[in-house]
Amino acid sequence: MLTMATSTERKLPTIPNDDALWDAVKRRERLVDGVFYYSVRLASLARTKAGPLGIGRGRLKADVLTKRQARRTRWAAVDAGRANETTLVARREPAAMIRFALGECSLGSILVAATERGVCTIEFGDEPDTLMRNLRDRFSPARLAGGDATFERLAAKAIAVIEAPAGGLDLPLDPHGTAFQQSVWQALRLIAPGSTASYAEIAARIGRPKAVRAVARACASNTIAVAIPCHRVVRSDAAVSGYRWGVRRKRALLAREQTA
Structure with missing residues (x-):
């Protein structure tokens, strides 16, 4: 059974001008995480020594290129031609939408x-509130909205495959991860239902035979259950262990696939 939820959006603080942005950098203010980010011109580090990255001295202010978070307002730093001056230019972009x-x-x-x-995301859990909190944390500051009828049918299809996995799950995916993680997840999608592979075998298939532990970490980082079937990866002795959503669920998924 699906429960359609209402829209929810993290309320981001408003920062009125560049001086306020700089003050937030100096204070290392956690309340503005996700609102903007900054980088430091490497040349400035050769001139200034003042704590981590030299931040805190007025002389370094012009060398910190403050940028609005890309999904709200992207700030591009433009060198104005003088060593102590940087011009900031804004370009508006719509906030990302996540339906769930x-x-x-x-x-x-x-x-x-x-x-x-x-x-x-396809995630299991014991408490719906915990699943929602994890989604907000992963995709902040994207807007979260309950799905429409089309999305509800897509979600129902995902749930149906969990209950009867023989048919497989053919859905467009948008996994978020590093290049290495993406290579591992792509290899996992090639494991047929009812079959398993060891972490060492996956490492060999992606051309990184010594990266067995890294493969295991990539499996643990997967947040799209069943569609990216990390439950089909087992130890070299075929023992079932290590699953983001609990070994009990991993065993249940494997048992269903092997008897389908």
Whole structure:
């Protein structure tokens, strides 16, 4: 059963001007995490020594290129031609939208979420509130909105495959990870239902035979359950261990696939 939720959006603080941005950098203010980011011109480090990255001295202010978070207002730093001056130019962009649906299945609560490019999250849990909190934390400051009828059908399809995995799950995906993680996740999608592979075998398949532990970490970082089937990866002795959503769920998924 799916539960459609209402829209929710993190309320971001407003920063009126560049002086306020600089003050936030100096204070290392956590309340503005996700609102903007900054970089430091390496040349400035050769001239100034004042704590981490030299931040805190007025002389370094012009060398910190403050940029608005890309999904709200992107700030591009333009060198004005003088060593002590930087001009900031803004370009407005719409905030990203994440659609989601909460439901219940035989493995507990489930959350399905997607960007405009594809499914970015399929997660199990014991508490729907915890699943929602994790989604907000991962995709802040994107806007979260309950799905429409089309998205509800997509989420229902994902849940149906969890209950009867023989048919597979053919959905557009939008996984968020490093290049290495993406290579591992792509290899996982090639493991057929009812089959398994060891972490060492996956490492060899992606051309990184010594990266067995890194493969295991990539599997643990996967947030799109079943569609990226990290549950099909086992130890070299075929023992079932290590699953983001609990070994009990991993065993249940494997048992369903092997008897389908």
